[in-house]
Amino acid sequence: MDFKLKWAKARRLFRKTYYLLFSNKNKEFYVFLLFLGLSVLFWFLQSTQAVSQSELSIPLKYGKLPEHIIVTNELPRSIKVTIRDKGSHLYNYFTRRRKLGLELDLLRWREEDGISRIPLEQLKPAIFAKLKPSAQILRISPDSLILYFVEKEQKDLPVKLNAHIGLSQQYMLVEEPSVLPAFVTAYAPASILDTLRQIETEALDLPVLKDSISLNVKLKAIEGVHFSQTTVKVHLPVEEFTEIRYEIPVHGLDFPDNLLLRSFPSKVTVSFLVSRSNYQAVKAEDFRLGISYQDLIKSKEDLQSIQLIKIPEYVRRLSLHPDKVECLIEKK
Amino acid sequence: MKILALTGGIGSGKSTVAEIFRVLGIPVFDADSAAKELYETSSALHQGLVTLFGEGIFDENNKLNTKQLASIVFNNPVRLTKLNALVHPAVIEYFGEWKQIHKNYPLIVHETALLYEAGLDKISDYVAVVTANDSLRIERVCRNKGWNPEQVRERIRRQLPEDILKLKADFIINNEGHTALLPQVTELIKKLSE
Numbered sequence: 001m002d003f004k005l006k007w008a009k010a011r012r013l014f015r016k017t018y019y020l021l022f023s024n025k026n027k028e029f030y031v032f033l034l035f036l037g038l039s040v041l042f043w044f045l046q047s048t049q050a051v052s053q054s055e056l057s058i059p060l061k062y063g064k065l066p067e068h069i070i071v072t073n074e075l076p077r078s079i080k081v082t083i084r085d086k087g088s089h090l091y092n093y094f095t096r097r098r099k100l101g102l103e104l105d106l107l108r109w110r111e112e113d114g115i116s117r118i119p120l121e122q123l124k125p126a127i128f129a130k131l132k133p134s135a136q137i138l139r140i141s142p143d144s145l146i147l148y149f150v151e152k153e154q155k156d157l158p159v160k161l162n163a164h165i166g167l168s169q170q171y172m173l174v175e176e177p178s179v180l181p182a183f184v185t186a187y188a189p190a191s192i193l194d195t196l197r198q199i200e201t202e203a204l205d206l207p208v209l210k211d212s213i214s215l216n217v218k219l220k221a222i223e224g225v226h227f228s229q230t231t232v233k234v235h236l237p238v239e240e241f242t243e244i245r246y247e248i249p250v251h252g253l254d255f256p257d258n259l260l261l262r263s264f265p266s267k268v269t270v271s272f273l274v275s276r277s278n279y280q281a282v283k284a285e286d287f288r289l290g291i292s293y294q295d296l297i298k299s300k301e302d303l304q305s306i307q308l309i310k311i312p313e314y315v316r317r318l319s320l321h322p323d324k325v326e327c328l329i330e331k332k
Numbered sequence: 333m334k335i336l337a338l339t340g341g342i343g344s345g346k347s348t349v350a351e352i353f354r355v356l357g358i359p360v361f362d363a364d365s366a367a368k369e370l371y372e373t374s375s376a377l378h379q380g381l382v383t384l385f386g387e388g389i390f391d392e393n394n395k396l397n398t399k400q401l402a403s404i405v406f407n408n409p410v411r412l413t414k415l416n417a418l419v420h421p422a423v424i425e426y427f428g429e430w431k432q433i434h435k436n437y438p439l440i441v442h443e444t445a446l447l448y449e450a451g452l453d454k455i456s457d458y459v460a461v462v463t464a465n466d467s468l469r470i471e472r473v474c475r476n477k478g479w480n481p482e483q484v485r486e487r488i489r490r491q492l493p494e495d496i497l498k499l500k501a502d503f504i505i506n507n508e509g510h511t512a513l514l515p516q517v518t519e520l521i522k523k524l525s526e
Contacts, residue, residue: 245475245478247476264348264352264513265347265348269476271475302514321472322509326352326513326514328355330355
């Protein structure tokens with residue numbers, strides 16, 4: 001039963017297709033299509049004989065330099081050449097444009113001061129050699145190449161992270177952002193190297209960080225300078241912070257044995273932020289505050305500033321309340 | 333013997349000033365600490381509290397549940413008045429005993445936040461008030477006790493205004509942070525010794 005239904009459907013489809021292709025009404029349409037196709041073919045054949053112009057991208061390769069010399073600036077991988085020729089030739093150039101590639105011997109253009117400007121007009125003979133005799137070169141872009149030759153002048157420079165870091169509320173950086181490597185070797189003519197003190201990364205905008213993040217950041221390019229690497233790895237350790245307060249006594253520092261410090265108040269509030277990972281570890285004993293005997297006897301002020309003698313390195317935004325106390329020196 | 337009452341609103345810095353007196357050799361009676369001690373040691377006060385607020389006011393170790401007591405009297409003036417009527421006479425009696433122990437001192441100090449409310453002014457020869465502006469007091473209490481500013485404002489509203497304390501006082505000790513306390517206290521002691 002099922003097979004019979006399918007067979008009937010197939011026959012109906014076949015009849016419809018046959019009618020569409022061979023009915024008198026549709027025949028006219030297919031004849032029209034045939035002649036349209038022929039006219040397109042004639043037009044194409046004619047256009048290949050007509051002279052026209054087209055822009056081709058020609059790949060560039062650079063010959064090896066001696067080991068003690070480098071070119072510090074970025075060189076183009078291709079140039080754009082506008083060619084005028086028969087359509088069929090242009091089509092031919094386009095399909096085998098990779099074979100039109102040029103290899104340049106940079107050393108040929110090296111000037112004494114290390115900076116060379118090569119007008120690309122000079123490449124015309126080499127390009128012509130790869131084209132048909134009927135070809136004309138109308139334009140080469142860029143019109144010139146600038147080369148900064150350096151005889152292995154190098155300098156290790158610190159990398160400066162150029163970042164705008166925003167943190168969600170209660171979140172802080174556990175430590176300073178790390179940049180790896182922290183130093184990058186710059187190669188450039190001595191005149192340029194002398195002006196460089198650091199290498200900046202490209203601007204990094206991280207508006208609402210809530211978690212630690214590692215990412216590769218590009219170094220900001222400097223004209224004529226080649227870096228040992230173009231990116232650095234930046235790590236930003238972010239954690240949720242919470243506030244802790246302790247009452248910490250103020251100690252006398254370097255007091256003679258027979259003398260004793262009395263401060264008012266005798267304890268001050270130390271408030272600070274600590275990351276979740278260090279929350280359990282921090283203790284009041286990790287903090288030590290004091291007033292130096294020498295500072296106290298020299299001071300003419302009524303209130304003395306409290307010195308932080310010991311604080312854990314992982315606490316942030318530490319403040320003392322009050323940060324100054326009144327003092328008495330008592331004989332034991 | 334001269335008796336100096338040391339008072340001031342919450343967060344004014346009474347305790348720091350009292351500490352200076354102690355260091356300078358002058359005995360200081362702390363009314364708050366005395367009341368807490370009496371809660372534990374005075375059987376009369378213990379019985380009075382149980383009568384007023386029930387057995388549950390003391391825990392299984394016979395320690396006063398201060399949080400529960402505060403929640404009972406907070407915002408209930410009648411209960412607070414009854415509590416004060418029980419505690420203040422006991423503190424005054426305790427101060428009398430303490431004064432006898434220190435009778436050889438030319439000057440003694442008693443520190444209390446509720447000087448006039450507890451009637452301790454009547455047994456004092458002089459009154460010194462420690463003052464600081466409200467915002468500084470609120471900041472100190474929030475930082476030291478972990479209260480929120482509204483809680484501190486509420487407590488300040490329930491205490492005698494500082495202007496009235498100043499009018500009633502014989503000496504004013506400024507504790508706004510920019511004036512040193514030590515010279516003020518030593519000057520006060522000097523005056524009382526004359």
